[in-house]
Amino acid sequence: MRLDKLLANMGYGSRKEVKNLLKQKAVTVDGAVVKDAALRVDPDKQDVSVFGERVIYTEFIYLMMNKPQGVISATEDRYDKTVIDLLDPLSQHFQPFPVGRLDKDTEGLLLITNDGNLAHNLLSPKKHVPKVYYATIDGTVTEADIKAFKQGVELDDGYVTKPGELVILQSGPTSEIQLMIQEGKFHQVKRMFEAVGKKVTYLKRISMGSLVLDESLPLGDYRELTEQELAQLIQ
Numbered sequence: 001m002r003l004d005k006l007l008a009n010m011g012y013g014s015r016k017e018v019k020n021l022l023k024q025k026a027v028t029v030d031g032a033v034v035k036d037a038a039l040r041v042d043p044d045k046q047d048v049s050v051f052g053e054r055v056i057y058t059e060f061i062y063l064m065m066n067k068p069q070g071v072i073s074a075t076e077d078r079y080d081k082t083v084i085d086l087l088d089p090l091s092q093h094f095q096p097f098p099v100g101r102l103d104k105d106t107e108g109l110l111l112i113t114n115d116g117n118l119a120h121n122l123l124s125p126k127k128h129v130p131k132v133y134y135a136t137i138d139g140t141v142t143e144a145d146i147k148a149f150k151q152g153v154e155l156d157d158g159y160v161t162k163p164g165e166l167v168i169l170q171s172g173p174t175s176e177i178q179l180m181i182q183e184g185k186f187h188q189v190k191r192m193f194e195a196v197g198k199k200v201t202y203l204k205r206i207s208m209g210s211l212v213l214d215e216s217l218p219l220g221d222y223r224e225l226t227e228q229e230l231a232q233l234i235q
């Protein structure tokens, strides 16, 4: 691949800006200063560095975000901030998108990537990827709700949900629960509780398939997936 293309792809600016970097002698290939934008390089075999820092060439980016409330799970929005607005410019350069949607007022695990294949596999209804949510509920959640969710409940549009696994963490006028579902219908968790006469007052996604929210991530922060997380997710 041409050196200027590699550097532009990796977010070091436009081809023109990359030319300036080369002029400044900021770029080395295997330790030697290079000024030729058209030089062919193999980033897997050669050490391409900018200002002494090695450029690790990747096509895909995989980020785990702890989504805060008040931002939209989309790449752009006319009125509100999106999860993509929370990313640094270098990450944005890869043109990532959120895998699936969390409501504006939902927190928690959101995978952000530019790997369309992975996104498709995780979102495909055929793959039954389990998603686990934690929620607080206005109302007493009961054994009857566990049974109802296991059998499937009828949502407001007539759709009957696939079996969900409800665990009551605390039951009372305000209950705390964990719910595992294998679908991703619009507002699904909120509508499932509406179907049994209760209201979700707080919702957070904890996991999606093998990927579990890193609770040490502050709300609104994100990090790259570890190699292990990625390997488990794509297998």
Ligand code: URA
Pocket (backbone or CB within 6 Å): 101, 102, 103, 104, 106, 186, 187, 188, 189, 190, 191, 203
């Ligand atoms: N179910 C909901 O109701 N909202 C979400 O954001 C995710 C699942």
